[in-house]
Amino acid sequence: MRTYFLLCLSIVLAANALSDNLVQAADPAFTHGVASGDPDRESVLLWTRLVSPDSPELELTWELAKDPTMQTILKTGTATARQEHDYCVKVIAADLEPGTTYYYRFRQGNIVSPTGRTRTLPRTAEHIRIGVANCAKYTGGYYHAYDALADTDDLDVIIHLGDYIYENGATRPGDSYYPSFLATGRQHNPPHTCVTLQDYRTRYAQYHQDPELLKLHARYPMIAIWDDHEIAKIPMQKSPSGEPIYDAAWQQRFNDSLQAWHEWIPCRAKQGEVIYRDFQLGSLVNLLMVDTRVCCKSKVDKTEASLKDPNRHIVGDEQLAWLKNSMLTHQATWNIMGNQLLFASKGSDWSRWPGFPTDRNQVIDFLTEHPRINFLITTGNAHNPHHYVVREKESSNILLHEVLPGSISSGNNTEKSRSNPAKLKKLIRAQESNPDLLWYNNDAHGFIVLDLTTQRALVEWYFVTDIRQKQYQVYRAHKLVIDVR
Ligand SMILES: [Fe+2]
Structure with missing residues (x-):
């Protein structure tokens, strides 16, 4: 049996519990979790929502690693959460290895999203x-x-x-x-x-x-x-x-x-x-x-x-x-x-x-x-x-x-x-x-x-x-x- 999905992801679960509180926050906040989708062999789409009560748009960064604690960041990039897109953010993490499990998160200053796990296609x-x-x-x-x-x-x-x-x-x-x-x-x-x-x-x-x-x-x-x-x-x-x-x-x-x-x-x-x-x-x-x-x-x-x-x-x-x-x-x-x-x-x-x-x-x-x-x-x-x-x-x-x-x-x-x-x-x-x-x-x-x-x-x-x-x-x-x- 493959073992790469048997890791305990307490960090992910803990992050979920935060989201309800953050919905009411006055500061920018990752209010609706993270998601990934449409993987291929070299890339995957990463999603989040950064609500910004005072600004129609806000810059953020994304990070991707192979370890669930994100100790070694392998890929990073920037994106913009825009009011015109309901503050939803989509980025493509590219140049990845096929059939590989990755972990990802977003950050805006000191505000950090939950950590998600994803996987490229083999x-x-x-x-x-x-x-x-x-x-x-x-x-x-x-x-x-x-x-x-x-x-x-x-x-x-x-x-x-x-x-x-x-x-x-x-x-x-x-x-x-x-x-x-x-x-x-x-x-x-x-x-x-x-x-x-x-x-x-x-x-x-x-x-x-x-x-x-x-x-x-x-x-x-x-x-x-x-x-x-x-x-x-x-x-x-x-x-x-x-x-x-x-x-x-x-x-x-x-x-x-x-x-x-x-x-x-x-x-x-x-x-x-x-x-x-x-x-x-x-x-x-x-x-x-x-x-x-x-x-x-x-x-x-x-x-x-x-x-x-x-x-x-x-x-x-x-x-x-x-x-x-x-x-x-x-x-x-x-x-x-x-x-x-x-x-x-x-x-x-x-x-x-x-x-x-x-x-x-x-x-x-x-x-x-x-x-x-x-x-x-x-x-x-x-x-x-x-x-x-x-x-x-x-x-x-x-x-x-x-x-x-x-x-x-x-x-x-x-x-x-x-x-x-x-x-x-x-x-x-x-x-x-x-x-x-x-x-x-x-x-x-x-x-x-x-x-x-x-x-x-x-x-x-x-x-x-x-x-x-x-x-x-x-x-x-x-x-x-x-x-x-
Ligand atoms: Fe239905």
């Missing part, structure tokens, strides 16, 4: 471990699944499949999240639905004061894509000719929500650029993070005729070409697709991949033409752990596996149907009769670990025992082994 690899998280509604409960994921040893990177924040306002009596609020006191700030840039920024700031989320960011680099709730629970649709179908007010809200995402999430892409992107972990894993929400999705007409429209897209021709080209170029043992919307079929699927047969068939045809490609999809959005398969068109043979983690805290099927038990019974009947759904759970919260070697992919579903009490335990609830082709 040049060669025989064993890779990836943590998978998604759907973390603050009002749903404690982020114990983030905490347990942070405590999981030997991960190379975390991928986040979206719904990192939720735009919804405060939960109220009668709402399915209200019992969680009564148990935990966790309520959304601002209390109304996010609409303006300031609303979204306030929401990210609230989420980034949660100690369990900050702990995860401080321990592992994250590769994130958005789902819908970073913007709104309204599909981000375009007409077949590519025009947004919403009015100017919606477009402003849409742009503001994405601006806040780019400010707060440790992603290299800049606003206006596509966020679908790939990462190579040696020649073992090619990680393909796709965007089924914003860049390329068509308007959804719920008619049989529209299903046949060749201009109806969920990822679009450019993204599909990129996806296929990436797999052919990198020739990795495993191609892992991080994805927001279910690819397998569950019946009524107008807004998911099966509702876009032109694009979906392109993926299926490509994999059929390249039977040696090992393709595994991990999908968010569902709030419940699932293992689906997609079968070959002409037989019942399995073409690919699709694995979904439980949500971190967003309502699962049991929680969402408490006031309507018949709805859950109907859902379970549908689940039990779906031959492509090999395993599911309706009442858990947790995460997945993808453990990959040249011989097999091991998918491990971890559950936490409770998200409404401060104390919890974590356990492995299920596993799947997929042999390499």
